Amino acid sequence: MESITTTSYAVHFNDKAFFELKKYLTLNSYSKVFVLVDENTKVHCLPVFEELMADALSFELITIQAGEENKNIEACNKVWLALSEMDADRKSLMINLGGGVVTDLGGFVASTYKRGIDFINIPTTLLSMVDASVGGKTGVDLGSLKNQIGVINQPKMVLVASMFLNTLEDRQMHSGFAEMLKHGLIKDASYWKELKAMDSFEDIDDHILTSVSIKNEVVLQDPTEQHLRKILNFGHTLGHAVESYFLENNEKETLLHGEAIAIGMVLEGYLSHQLTGLSLSELEDIKSTFLSRYPKVAFTDEDIKTILSMLKFDKKNSHGNINFVLLKTIGEPVIDVKIPNDLYTAAFAYYKD
Template sequence: MLPIESNGYSVFFDNSLAELATFLRESSYSKVFFLTDLNTSEHCMPLIGKYLPELDNYDIIEVDPGEENKNIDYCIGVWQMLLDFGADRNSLLINLGGGVITDMGGFAASTFKRGIDFVQVPTTLLSQVDASVGGKTGIDLGSIKNIIGTFTQPKAVFISTEFLKSLSARQLVSGFGEIVKHGLIADRDYYYQVQKISPEEIPSEIIYRSVEIKNKVVTIDPFEKGLRKTLNFGHTIGHAVETFSLKNDSDPLLHGEAIALGMICEAYLSVKHNTLTENELNEIVQYIRKVFPDYPLHTSSFPAIMEFMKNDKKNSNGQIGFALLNAIGDCGYNQFIEEEHILQSLEYYQLVAGK
């Protein structure tokens, strides 16, 4: 597969780690650093050693895994380690991990000494089809996801399906949520193609197509002024439920699981406030519930979920913003929905999920 060209950088597939070795040989960085978490240090760094045996002059900065650690305190730790290791403005940070690592690593690099170069080596399905492409960096502030960040493009992205072999079935299903979303918002035929595959056995062609879809959107609208907002389908409600779960559940929802719930709710709103048909809604709900686990969404949690939604960065003038479907494969944006109707969508989820 040919590299996908994005906003000033390339996304490599197939022999991507060999491409990373070439990239490093052809660069003149003074120092190279890897940002990893405990999981990627154990499962993914050995692959780096296999494909980059000549790379021996680097340092590893390791953080604890998990969304709860994507915050300013951990970011300060990354900055401090870069200082301690002698990083200068000609250094390179290689973010080796899932969405937490690529988001936080991109932010740390984009702000350290007013910006050093970084590349993304996404190791989860979710980060390969979503977080590593598009130039968004960010950390969470308290309970609000990705509210602090920059738009900064990496120097390159290297996607290898070999990393996916270390993932659990649940992690693969979570990443699959963004793949489903790409079909729903931009490519009806792709959506039906996706339905024929198992989340646990993702062909590389599917990852490639999802990156193509996202890349087309972010190339047209790199700073989320218009079309890029369609990528938020399922995320206004999904992010709020994800945050609620992180704060209240002993085994919190993964990102894709929360987005699946959000897509059901926002598909319901797409019927009520846009042109999605009832038949399409029923079809979407049936498929999503077939692939993703139901979540026990209790009415008592609604006020907290609404409060999280009110802090969403897509909001404007106190109104809660949504991307809603015109039809399967076609999405609109900048649609603002009243709280009463959002609550109705949560009640709809309770009804269809049988909770």
């Protein structure tokens, strides 16, 4: 698979990935290398990484707790302290080996430690491969509010090795697949149809490449999310609010990111039908596709009220306005759409119907 070049780094795939990492380490004289993992990747992915990099890399290991609930400033503080205690200087390198929590948090820690050290991301989940691999977004949650603290800073390279997907349960694969379906909805109707037809994840490599290419094409045109890059947030305005609500509510089962975003895309698909011209047949296509792959979640009126109250924290908001990305048709998004208040409850009613 050919590497993908971004504005400042390359995404390398499978066997080429670790060849390029070894070459990079040979050409760059780092004082120390640190590998950040969580409890899961320490068990399932670190041994594979160590075998692939045998005799090519000496490193110090830092481990954080797994799970979105640990993607916070307290975890950052522990990693900063670990770096300091192990004498990390400004010529150190951090390699983030894990899913989105590890790459987001690790990238933020590296970007801020001693005003910034180099980092490399090795995403190990489908979600992080097709989402966090491109764009340079780093950061952590503020309480249950998603990604409120962070910076945009680019890694030195990203390595996507699909062998790590063998460590994932089916639910995690479906979570990442929701972001891939989103890429079709916002950019390529034929890709949407292609993904819908998949009944297994056996031949996912080429689709990973397509998704990374789609996101890279968008980010190259708008690296700091002033205009076009906002389209990547389709399904995320309501989806993030749903995810945050289930994350902070101990009585609810926590939703994975893709599961929440799948709900968000159905809800925002309904808003698109009402406001930006998405046809009823396309809306029904979106709804049936997501409900066939992701279990329907029950929402009480109180749940919906609390979820809607969280919309004011969305990062795309400006001047007190909640800005949505909606669809004119599948493959053609519209940004910065304002929503009449009465449509929110109607969208949830459509999802629950």
